Amino acid sequence: MRKCALSAMNDIFAAIASSKTVYLPVDGADGNAAFTKWEDGLVWSHALNTVRSPKDFFFPQTEDLMAFKTEGKTIEVIDIRKESEDFVIFGVRACDVKSFDVLDRVFLSEPVDSFYASRREHGVIVSLACSRPSETCFCGTFGIDATAPAGDVTAWKTEDTVYFEANTAKGAALLKDIEALTEEASDDAVKAQQEKTKTILAKLPLANLTTEAFGGGKTKEFFNHPAWEELSQACLGCGTCTFVCPTCQCYDIKEFNTGNGVVRYRCWDSCMYSEFTKMAHGNNRLTQKERFRQRFMHKLVYYPENNDGLFSCVGCGRCLSKCPISMNIVKVMKTIGGNNG
């Protein structure tokens, strides 16, 4: 385990930034933290987490896939793919690190999404253990240990010191790059913080929420559950939950006519939108109830069914705090699953 003084982090960022782009959570003018490209002097936020999840780094909201150039009546197809550059993301929380597993299973299984794969390959994740979880946190429900997040490197932040431990070869290489700026450390302080955090985690309001009732094979049990009607009745049909969600991975492919050609790009889509997966005959999800059900059935039943029991929710709590009408997966799990946490 390596450590450095919190006050020395600027040097660490500078050292890494000499060869890779560095991103870290920085407090914005609006009071929220957001992953921001590091520049000299930018301060690592103390916020628990960002509003936008770090999935943007691998699966950005919009991304050009290919282009067509038109000249009169001729069309030329342009391959605009290029290899991603190396980058490091600092401060990814345990829940969000876990979300990359969820995304990987979608984008890295055959056929591999080359855009995603390239970014994943070139990105180094420095996770950050939690010490002050919020009431909206429930990563424990999905078996995630907030005090020991995965990632290429795990970091723990105390009052004045940052501890690092490499988990992968990529991580080890990163620590190697900054070896001169860090020193060897015992894990006592980390252990103490973990202990303390665990007692807090146990006291969280959602600490006892479980996934017992859910998982693959539960489609029949839940699909026609009468509670969907009531749960979805206030849903506005906006895309906030899906867009702040670290595991939502649906996208639409669209074309933009630039006047001189066409750009084919993809952008996040939301199963909450009435236009989602609309086909020539219309839409098979007729009302917000069906759209709402789709989202939660996907997270809690369909996805685990296809992915060895892995749920596509990591308990980050973003939808709990950001839904305009405060309807969220916890309320759904408790109502449908009969789980009173």
Added chain:
Amino acid sequence: MQRIGVFVCWCGSNIAGTVDVKAVAEALSHEPGVVFSTDYQYMCSQAGQDMIKASVAEHHLTGIVVCSCSPRMHEATFRKTATAAGLNPYMVEIANIREQCSWVHKDMPIGTEKAIILGKAAVAKVHLNAPLTPGESPVTKRALVIGGGIAGIQTALDIADAGFKVDIVEKKPTIGGKMAQLDKTFPTLDCAACILTPKMVDVAQHENVRIFSYSEVSEVKGFVGNFDVTIKKHARFVKEDLCTGCGACVDKCPMKKVPNEFNLGMDNRPAIYIPFAQAVPKVATIDPAHCNMLKNGKCGLCARVCTAGAIDYTQQDEYVQEKYGAIVVATGFNPISMDKFDEFAYNQSKDVITSLEFERLTNAAGPTAGKLLRPSDGAHPHTLVFVQCVGSRCTACAEKGKEYCSKICCMYTAKHAMLVRDKYPDVDVYVFYIDVRTPGKNFDEFYRRAVEEYGVKYIKGTVGKVVPENGVLKVQASDLLNNKQLHIDADMVVLAAAIEPDRSARPLATMLTASMDTNDFFTEAHPKLRPVESPTAGVFLSGACQGPKDIPETVSQAGAAASKVIGLLAKDKLMGNPCVASSNEAMCNGCSSCANVCPYGAITYEDKEFRMPDRTVALRRVAKVNPAVCQGCGCCTVACPSGAMDLNGFKNDQILAEVDAICK
């Protein structure tokens, strides 16, 4: 995908001098969808048009772009060419490369480049053009004239003479309007009744004219060529078809103290009355507010004396429904109320009267049998003061009067002054004026006669106050030319009250969806070029409802309105302009924004059942555009938040395509 032909015109050297037309044709030939592109010296010539026609056939064109002069010049020409070639005329777009390109740019490369871009925009638009067909609607060959004054009478007569049926609706028991109350008319001083009453008789006897007197329009539905109108006939308690107008009932009626509105309250009439001797229809009317029989069930004298048995105390208001192809508004004017003009003591002294009251006072059929007598005591007056512009041109006192000039007062005041001096040379007559306005044939001559031959004392200045004192009206005034204050002891003061549109006009305008200005005068479709048409198709304007007018002007406008109506009714079918708005009901919210901005009242709403995306059926309020009424301005399309409203020929996507092509 369209198959587009591009035709670039040289216009001799007009275009070709600054634009390389061959380069334009060549450049546009590479645009997607263009299957044929050529240039020619004069595209509008017969040979040029023949070339277009041949090309349509040869290349199976579905759309045509002509790069030529302004569409204002030859759009119609090329649309006809397209029709002749078997294409829909609206599949033609013009790129204006003459007026807006070759003529304003001097440099050949620059002009050529711009011409190509304008051509591309036209090509982009034609891609999205769709064939348009003008809607057809039948025309009901009957006109409605609302108002039976000289304007309405003249309009009705002219329409009727052309062979069309006309109905006149008049809210008073008789037609005739204001003109029937006048004494003499300027500038010829012929008697109003002598020229009006024969027309009243003519119109009443005309086989094509029906008169609904004592009636009002209560509902208007429909649109140009197809109005459905409900007319409310007030109960007059006298059977119109039986009454002979003998007047026996009028003589016998015991209730004789009803203020006579025809004489503006200066004398009385019975509860059953005929407004004046030449009234049309000459039928008695019972005033239910004063008739003892109707109020208390006691009396019944009139029924007893009526040998024709025309009296019917049980008569009810009656509603008549009729269809019309055109509606003429001729609701006329009234003098404004003098209540707010305390300075002239109108409400304090009977000897302060309005000019219209003065008309009755000098009229042989009036309350004094035409003798000039002071209303308060019937004495012969010696000094008369006329005050002009009372409530007119009132820029500083908008809450009291009107900002506009009432136009007729200068002339009738000159007339009044002259009449007084002619009959009673012993009477001193003063006229206070701001300006004397006499822009009419023989008008200024008339005014000068009043001053020069009749010795009327015209004083430029204003009357500040009129104070009734010991049977005399103390008039305080200023003489602006001599810069002095004047004090005149007058026996009578005559106020040239401003005129305003009749009160019935505003609700009528709402029913007709015809627009009005802030003074409640009806607005014309165009102030210069369409002065007798309302912006609402099929509604026409006659007389003072559109603005202050004297009799000759009213009569000429009445004739003009009639000719417009005749032009409309002469058609069997109305062919609409197909470039009108239409609403995509699936997207319409029914919010009324579009109807709020429509200047023509072309948009109505209906509740319609829709299959919703979730397969339920819902009743939704949606906009409907009447293509026969819409004029195609497109205002509604921008007011519509959902984009449900679009305009044929200038659709959103067409304009966006033009923008895109230009900004490429």
Added chain:
Amino acid sequence: MQKVTASQLIDRAAALLSDGSVSAVLGWKQGEFDYDITPAVFADEQALRDAFVWNDFCGANFSKYLLKATKKVDGKVLVFLKPCDTYSFNQLLTEHRFDRDKVYAIGIPCEGMADIDKVKAQSGDGIVSIACGETIQVTTLYNDAPVSVELADVLEERCANCKSKKHVAYDELLGDEGDVLDSARFDEVAQLEAMTPDERFAFWQEHLSRCIRCNACRDVCPACTCEKCVFDNPASGVENKAPANEFEEKMFHIIRAFHVAGRCTDCGECSRVCPQNIPLHLLNRKFIKDMNDNYGEYQAGAEVGSRAPLVDFTLDDPEAADVLDRRG
């Protein structure tokens, strides 16, 4: 603290349900953490007694829900309306968006609603419970004793600049009627106007670049009730699902603000729900302020059937250049 209590509302709603005057109640439903309250339709008294809440966190404006509720529910829907909600209610009626006869509206006074982010700024994160009384008592994982927070210090922006405590529509009013207030809601707009164009550009660039086009602002907006929004309609030419670049971000917000101009009652829901804290109300208020300054005071929703400034005109309106010059 709210002047009318939850039990007063529940009792009244229960009475109206039981005598058949209404067949459903649109109200606020208890959440997980005392502050995450969800709009809900209550069908019977038991449901009301179980979960209906009314406290300092009941921000949701129910007017828009009436579009769906009045179509779905047989009989009348009882809706509770705060003063600002009543303006939206009227505006929707002006636009014929729901059947007034199917609604029983109860006006309730409002002392302003609390912004949970502002509460957390005082109490800290890790909220275990919140009790709304004279003050807001917040119990957290990280404080030994409850933290006491004054409602006045943690009001949502729209409540801190409340325009009216007067209900402009209701069938019945619980509690006392308030007044239209002289609010400072345009101050921030004026401050922006006083900046240089470069500063304004930087301000909006920073804020709008955060937009994730989740459409929460649009979907919560009581003025945005289009059957089909232009931004969802491929035929409109402006449809898009993502803020692909700076232009798209601006385009969406300009057009959205323009479409609701004259119809926006300034209820503030857009800013309340924005997950990225974009001050969207500053766009809507800009239009309101401009319209007030140039065409006379107009409050959308103040009365049913009024004609909004952009579907109206006078002969002597100022020219576009004058409108810009007037502000300097």
Added chain:
Amino acid sequence: MQVNGEFKPLIVAFCCNWCSYAGADLAGNNRLNYPAEVKIIRVPCSCRVNPTFILRAFQRGADGVILCGCHPGDCHYTSGNYYTRRRMAMLFSMLDYLGIERERTRVEWVSAAEGAKFAATMNDFVAQVTALGENKRLEDLRCKK
């Protein structure tokens, strides 16, 4: 657009059919020059111009947008330009509020008889936009060549 190192703005002019488009024609009839950078789009009435069209022009690379209609009171459709006046005043004020140069937008009333005014207006507007330079604040980089 840069032409030989010189900035040539792209100007989109929306002209109502009855007055301003005819005014532009008259400018042509009288051979009154104005820069070819001005490209005119004909609309029936100025009130047909949706703010979307204006934003679209900027998106696609226009450096200035001018809207011309009949003088107030002279609208062929009686009141269209009054609505235009309000709509554009509000839209342009909003663009200004967002920090977009106000000199890039203009409303001008040009009658069918005002060919000279049309040409003078276009000359002036082109000069004004040229002085501002390229539209950077309301452009869509995807549309750049």
